Amino acid sequence: MFLYVCVTVCSINTVYYMAPFATMILSVPAMVLEGSGVVSWLYTYESVGPALAIIVTSGVLAFCLNFSIFYVIHSTTAVTFNVAGNLKVAVAVLVSWMIFRNPISAMNAVGCAVTLVGCTFYGYVRHLISQHQAAVATGGGGPRTPRGRLEMLPLTAEKQGDKI
Secondary structure, three states, X not given: OHHHHHHHHXXXXXXXXXXXXXXXXXXXXXXXXXXXXXXXHHOOOOOHHHHHHHHHHHHHHHHHXXXXXXXXXXXXXXXXXXXXXXXXXXHHHHHHHHHHOOXXXXXXXHHHXXXXXXXXXXXXXXXXXXXXXXXXXXXXXXXXXXXXXXXXXXXXXXXXXXXX
């Protein structure tokens, strides 16, 4: 029970408890598929130290990536994080086209354009929502009342009387 509560409360604990299991589960297919490549890579170094430094650095960078993802999701929302991820891909494709002259198809160009327009619109709507919330918090917007019956429904599965 305690383990379940800790894992569900803190996302860093989730990584802490899941990493050893993920390592054990993935080690078998990794050794089958990459075993000889890893051994030959290890023999390219005169000692084990540089190879271990690369492996440990990779693990530390992966932890930092996970930590930054958790921080961004905690600071914003999961939807904002996914929109930012899609924007990152579209910008990477466009920058590679502009700087390195990598060819992109018409479908890729349309996809990047749709992604950029959608991310811009999402950012605009989030900005409007934050302005409205700031106005309500300072007393400028007045109390917000539900516009319809659907907005009055709870977002959780708490039981209200005999209704769920």
